[in-house]
Amino acid sequence: MLSLEQLSQMVKEHLGLCEYVEGIEYACKWAIEESPLGGRGLIATEDIMAGEVLFVDRPLIHGPRAGTAQPQGCTVCGNLDSDNFYKCSKCALLLCSEECQNTDVHFNDCSIVSRWDNKEPINEVDYNIMSRALTPIRALLLNEDQRLFMGYLQAHTLPQHGAEIRTLKEYFEIPEEEEQLMTLACCALDTNAYQIATPYGKKETSLRGLYPVSGLMNHNCVPNTRYYFNSDLQMTVKAAKPIRCGAEIFSCYSGVLWGTPARRTHLYKTKHFFCKCDRCADPTERGTLLGALKCFSKLCPGYLLPVEPLKTNSVWRCLECDMRVPYANICTIQGALGGLMGSLNFENVGELENFLVNRITKYIPKTNQIAVDLQCRLIWAFGEVEGYRWHELSESRLALKESLCRGTLRTVAALGVGDAHLRGLLLYHLHAALAERARRSPDLYEELKSEIESTIEQAYYILQGDISAPPDLELRRRYLGPGCDKPQEERFFILDA
Ligand SMILES: C[S@@+](CC[C@H](N)C(=O)[O-])C[C@H]1O[C@@H](n2cnc3c(N)ncnc32)[C@H](O)[C@@H]1O
Incomplete structure (x- = not known):
């Protein structure tokens, strides 16, 4: 040891x-x-x-994530959108061009797979199966020291870990030693890997790295x-x-804005521990009420929260009328809410807005993680998505974006996560909403100037160097941040452009 x-x-x-x-x-x-x-x-x-x-x-190794919900693209460049996708005839890995095929990356991947004997003709092997197994396959390229290092990382070995390799074995004869190393890589990946962020707004194969x-x-x-x-x-x-x-x-291995039941279930399922941190032990989650549900009593305006949040099957209690609700009933409601969310088309901004404003808040408090998730989706979309770009955005939607940014920033501050990535993004979007307001009404600029400047400055401080940061972060800081000596009209020219 x-x-x-x-x-x-x-x-x-x-x-x-x-x-x-x-x-x-x-x-x-x-x-x-x-x-x-x-x-x-x-x-x-x-x-x-x-x-x-x-x-x-x-990373010791990196490659596509293994989840079946992940769309798989070119295994070299990550491109998800091509008319020319094809499977390599030697290894069934998905490629988008000859250029990608001729890279060292593909040469190395292909040389491992193509030396295995096939159980099925290679053209019948599903490229999705290959993509999901590719990251552990790449463990076979590690040198002795790197293999040793990987071996010293914690690795959960429950039956669900290593499924990618068991599926792979249905198609290939794999030497036992290689199978063992790839299975170890799967277990180490499932325990330790981080999802690698993609460039802002770009759709690419979602990657994980050890x-x-x-x-x-x-x-x-x-x-x-x-x-x-x-x-x-x-x-x-x-x-x-x-x-x-x-x-x-x-x-943090879970979403920071998820409520306690969602975080603890996710951590248990994926990382096999029940978190007992102070936030999990606090039914109100530092006053954010991210997991709260509306009281089941029609006349009561109160919120339901778990009495003993560290117990998965805790009774829930209304803070206002003290009504007690068994865990089974809470599960039914959470299941129904999950079903409602599952039926939503997240690409359709209008549908999300309608669902948030007119439907879901009838059943859950605005503080609930589901509402907060929808609020964030609207923040990210308003000003940026086709049909909702800055010049198309109504005054009321602009005001909504600003108020949603402020509300979510308050939640993030209450949680005490400091200068988290999410805070940086929210500050960027608040800046963008304020700047748009000043562009539309130049008379307001003096009033808004100090907040326009401080929000972009703080956003830049948090997000600089981050591949997933908005591409105009630096430009906005230069023109709309503190210390810019350009006249007002010139400062705003980047927004007009
Ligand atoms: C990425 S590893 C963290 C490093 C690990 N403790 C080690 O010794 O290598 C993740 C695993 O550490 C353990 N772990 C991490 N955070 C924990 C926590 N807050 N409470 C209990 N176990 C935790 C769990 O077993 C989890 O699956």
């Missing part, structure tokens, strides 16, 4: 290989230690300031870090708020 010192040495060597992003100061202010949660974790060895870079990780240092971060529903990716797949992890010496460094 590897000691913590030996693992730390491996981690240092791994990080030492990173090419640091220019301008980012890097100092190691943490160590790998036994976590009070069990297993290992990253613990701060000095006080860390908000915004400090903790480390820049790179980032071995990030994989040592345990989970907290109020994380104290944020992370982002660059185009070279480097993952930069920063402190999202001050971290005291001796405190554990946490990431």
